Every structure is written in structure tokens, then in C-alpha cells.
Amino acid sequence: MSEGTHEAALYFWAIGDMHYRAMPAWHEVHEQRLQLMFVDLRALWQEEGEPAFCAAPGDLVETCAPANYELARTCLTRELGDIPFYPGVGNHEFHGPDGEDPATMLETFHHFWQQPPRYSWQVGGITCIMLDYPDPHMLQDPAYVYVSRETLAFLDETLMASRGKPAAIFFHAPLRNTVLDRDPHVGRDYNSMQNFFSPENSQAVRDILARHDRTCLFLSGHTHTGWEAPGLVKSEQLGQNTVTFINLMSPWYTGNQGAVRIDKELQTVTYVPDEPDVVVSFAFQIRGEEVLIRAREHHSRRWLKEWRVSIR
Structure with a gap:
């Protein structure tokens, strides 16, 4: 077990x-990538102890077809066993290129995960909030x-109800002006300065975070950001809080020059790696x-970097 793990009020993993x-x-290609992660995680958890939960804030599926959810x-x-898993809604949960009915997309999410689009849970004295x-x-x-008015109200009310407790917030997209492009002249990464990749009303979210003591973490994905992008982990002073924004990257692919190429017959998938190619x-x-x-690179089975941030 690593130093301090057994003393943690909360130890969790986010993907x-x-x-x-x-x-x-x-x-076939996807499983090879993600198996690198899960094989390493299982070995690591045997050493450090299992986390209290794992969370994934959206885009668990490529399209909203029920077969993808299944x-x-x-x-x-299979991979997580008894470890509680908390999923979130991303833009791909609404992606229906094969004629899926938009009216049923959130019903499909609820059916497979048994969670509403937005929800909260308490563990280890910490409030965790999954936004939609x-x-x-x-x-x-x-x-x-x-971010919808209903979601903003849910965030505000949930933080109010758990006043005094540290809070970790999960939302699919980063807030504006957090994670940036590794090379904006080339455009290596989708990033939080772009429309679609961050909410237009990010300031409204920040205003809520500033009103509530001990809001400490805001975790997002969406951009598939590459390693060492500026602002991958970024702390801001909001009111009396130090809030740290973390972009979770993606174990599938990173960078907008990478990704996958599919032939017209949907029979061949070619994987184009980012540089560096990390999981x-x-x-x-x-x-x-x-x-x-801590950021873990699963192909090499090593820790890439760690950050220590305060809760204020």
C-alpha cells in the first residue's frame, strides 16, 4: 500500500x-487499449487496496445504441468486480447516427446504469456530484x-445541503479556460477555449463553486487531451475555495490528430496514435x-506525475 492510502478519507479512481x-x-482494437489499463489497475489495487469507487463522467459509449451500453x-x-461504478452523461450518450430515437436516449442510460442523468452520493465524508x-x-x-438551469440549480442545492464537507464534482466537459492545447498554432488538442468543448456559461458554474466552502475538485473529460497539455490539472481561487480542475484525458485515444479511422464498410478500424501514445x-x-x-500510465505501468492541492 502506498504512503497515506490507508489514511485517506476517500480514495477513488476516475477514468x-x-x-x-x-x-x-x-x-478488437478498443479492447487491446483498455485491457492495458484494467490489467494494470487490478495489479495496482492488489498492492494499494481497492478504491471506494470508480467514476467516468460521460462518453462511455460511442453511440447511444443499446448494444454499446450492453x-x-x-x-x-467484469473488470471492476464489486467496486462501485458511477457513470455520467456525455455528448456521445446523445449520439445516434443509426437512427436511434432521441427521446429514448436518457431512458437507455438509466436502464443500463440504474442512475438518473444527474445525481450525488456520499462516501468517506465527501460529497460527490455527477452533473449531466x-x-x-x-x-x-x-x-x-x-449547462442547463436545472443542472445549475441541482449543483447549488446539493452543495448547500452538504455544506462543510469537501465536494468532488464530475461533469463531462471542462470549464472555459482550464485545459488548453499543447500547440495552438498546429491544433494538437481540442480544448476548453473552443465552443462545444466547454460550456458557454462556465462562469455561472464558477459562481456557484465560489459560494460554497470546501468545493475542491472538478473532474471532466470530453477533449481527449494529450499528455502534458497546459491546464491538465489547474487550481483556481474561487471565493474562499481552492478548486482544482482535472481533465481526465482518455484511455482510448488522445489528441485530435490521433483517433481511429473506419472504412466505409465498417469492417476495418485503423488506430492512429498520438505522440506520446499513453493510456x-x-x-x-x-x-x-x-x-x-496521481496520473497513471498503464502501458508502461508507471506513475507519470502527482499533484498535491489543498482544501480550503
Whole structure:
């Protein structure tokens, strides 16, 4: 067990966009990538002890087809065993390129995960809040994303009800001006300065975080950000709080020059790696007035970096 793990008020793991898809050619490549992560995690958890839970804030599936959910649930149940798993809604949970009915998309999410789109839970004296990504079909322009009034109210009310407790918030997209591009002249990464990749009303979220004591973590994915991008882990002073924003990257692919290429017949998937080609997820230990954040690279089975941030 690593130093301090047994003293942690809360030890949990968070994983970025996984994009399960029940297409044989896709799954063949995808499973190879994610197995690097899960094999390493199981070995690591035998050494350090199991986390209290794992969370993934959205884009667990590539499209909202029930077959993709079934595959994701089957694989994650097998890999995580008895570790509680908390999923979130991302833009791909609303992605229905094969004619899926938009009216049933959130019903499918609830059916497979047995969770509403937004919810909260308490563990180890910590409040955890999973916020929902907005349905693009309900936006005036899907390229301009807004956190809904209902979701803002839920965040405000949940933080008010758990006043005095440290809070970790999960939302699919980063807030504006957090994680940035590794090379904006080339455009290596989707990032929080772009429309669609961060909410237009990010300031409204910040205003809520500033009103509530001990809000300490804001975890997001969405951008598939590459390693060492500026602002990958970034702390801000909001009111009396030091809030640390973490972009969880993606164990599937990173960078917007990478990703996958699929032939027209949907029979061949070609994987184009980013540089560096990493498979990363994040561990969190909250103890006392400090949070230890660690980035784990699963291909090499080593820790890439750690950050220690305060809870104020």
C-alpha cells in the first residue's frame, strides 16, 4: 500500500472517455487499449487496496445504441468486480447516427446504469456530484453548449445541503479556460477555449463553486487531451475555495490528430496514435486538508506525475 492510502478519507479512481462500441473491428482494437489499463489497475489495487469507487463522467459509449451500453456494462462489471461504478452523461450518450430515437436516449442510460442523468452520493465524508451534459437536440445550436438551469440549480442545492464537507464534482466537459492545447498554432488538442468543448456559461458554474466552502475538485473529460497539455490539472481561487480542475484525458485515444479511422464498410478500424501514445487514468486521495492527485500510465505501468492541492 502506498504512503497515506490507508489514511485517506476517500480514495477513488476516475477514468476519461472510454467509447465502447459493439462493432467487431472497433472492439478488437478498443479492447487491446483498455485491457492495458484494467490489467494494470487490478495489479495496482492488489498492492494499494481497492478504491471506494470508480467514476467516468460521460462518453462511455460511442453511440447511444443499446448494444454499446450492453458491451460497456458487461466489460466494466467484469473488470471492476464489486467496486462501485458511477457513470455520467456525455455528448456521445446523445449520439445516434443509426437512427436511434432521441427521446429514448436518457431512458437507455438509466436502464443500463440504474442512475438518473444527474445525481450525488456520499462516501468517506465527501460529497460527490455527477452533473449531466446537455442534450444537444434541445440546444438552439449544438455547437454552443450551456449547462442547463436545472443542472445549475441541482449543483447549488446539493452543495448547500452538504455544506462543510469537501465536494468532488464530475461533469463531462471542462470549464472555459482550464485545459488548453499543447500547440495552438498546429491544433494538437481540442480544448476548453473552443465552443462545444466547454460550456458557454462556465462562469455561472464558477459562481456557484465560489459560494460554497470546501468545493475542491472538478473532474471532466470530453477533449481527449494529450499528455502534458497546459491546464491538465489547474487550481483556481474561487471565493474562499481552492478548486482544482482535472481533465481526465482518455484511455482510448488522445489528441485530435490521433483517433481511429473506419472504412466505409465498417469492417476495418485503423488506430492512429498520438505522440506520446499513453493510456492514462487518475487516482485521487483526499485526506485532511489535502488532495493527492496521481496520473497513471498503464502501458508502461508507471506513475507519470502527482499533484498535491489543498482544501480550503
